[in-house]
Amino acid sequence: xxxxxxxxxxxxxxxxxxxxxxxxxxxxxxxxxxxxxxxxxxxxxxxxxxxxxxxxxxxxxxxxxxxxxxxxxxxxxxxxxxxxxxxxxxxxxxxxxxxxxxxxxxxxxxxxxxxxxx
Amino acid sequence: xxxxxxxxxxxxxxxxxxxxxxxxxxxxxxxxxxxxxxxxxxxxxxxxxxxxxxxxxxxxxxxxxxxxxxxxxxxxxxxxxxxxxxxxxxxxxxxxxxxxxxxxxxxx
Numbered sequence: 001x002x003x004x005x006x007x008x009x010x011x012x013x014x015x016x017x018x019x020x021x022x023x024x025x026x027x028x029x030x031x032x033x034x035x036x037x038x039x040x041x042x043x044x045x046x047x048x049x050x051x052x053x054x055x056x057x058x059x060x061x062x063x064x065x066x067x068x069x070x071x072x073x074x075x076x077x078x079x080x081x082x083x084x085x086x087x088x089x090x091x092x093x094x095x096x097x098x099x100x101x102x103x104x105x106x107x108x109x110x111x112x113x114x115x116x117x118x
Numbered sequence: 119x120x121x122x123x124x125x126x127x128x129x130x131x132x133x134x135x136x137x138x139x140x141x142x143x144x145x146x147x148x149x150x151x152x153x154x155x156x157x158x159x160x161x162x163x164x165x166x167x168x169x170x171x172x173x174x175x176x177x178x179x180x181x182x183x184x185x186x187x188x189x190x191x192x193x194x195x196x197x198x199x200x201x202x203x204x205x206x207x208x209x210x211x212x213x214x215x216x217x218x219x220x221x222x223x224x225x226x
Contacts, residue, residue: 004162045219046206046217046218046219046220047206047208047217048217049214049215049216049217060213062214063214064214096162096163098163100210102210103150103151103168103169104153104165104168104169104174104210105153105155105165105208105210106165106168106174107162107165108162108163108164109162110160110161110162111162
């Protein structure tokens with residue numbers, strides 16, 4: 001059974017960087033043809049796809065966030081990470097990590113709330 | 119980007135009743151890349167349907183998906199108590215992937 005778990009600070013100051021890690025169990029982030037994905041949901045709003053990183057390390061980001069997003073893989077820890085710079089209150093959201101098989105997002109984490117506030 | 123609009127916003131039904139959820143796209147969506155998810159508070163979202171009509175592993179037969187082009191439907195033939203929650207459609211055929219705003223299925 002594949003499981004994903006998000007971790008990181010729950011509170012980030014405006015203008016600083018948000019950094020989250022997703023730990024994967026039951027699968028390897030460096031094996032297979034998967035897109036390791038980040039998605040977020042601000043309170044009361046729809047889910048927003050942030051982007052993904054392929055098992056080879058290639059990335060694809062949402063154009064609306066592209067200038068502020070970096071994703072990376074840590075194969076030694078079986079993790080992948082998200083960094084979002086220059087955050088504002090609009091970046092306050094529940095952040096989910098997930099596995100995308102290209103035909104579907106088949107496994108998700110439970111999500112972690114990140115609040116941007118001074 | 120493709121905007122997905124779900125209706126109704128809320129569906130109030132009793133166990134045993136049939137639920138019909140709609141997802142309408144602003145542009146044509148490839149049937150291979152339309153999915154439905156169920157989400158309950160504090161839980162990981164759960165994939166129900168992908169490729170418009172293929173049930174994910176372990177999903178009961180009471181869940182079915184249909185549609186093409188810009189109009190897609192998720193049907194729950196007979197609601198079980200565990201089926202109440204939020205439902206989202208998602209398209210991944212056009213980048214960026216996008217989601218509908220959700221339909222809440224609540225107990226009447």
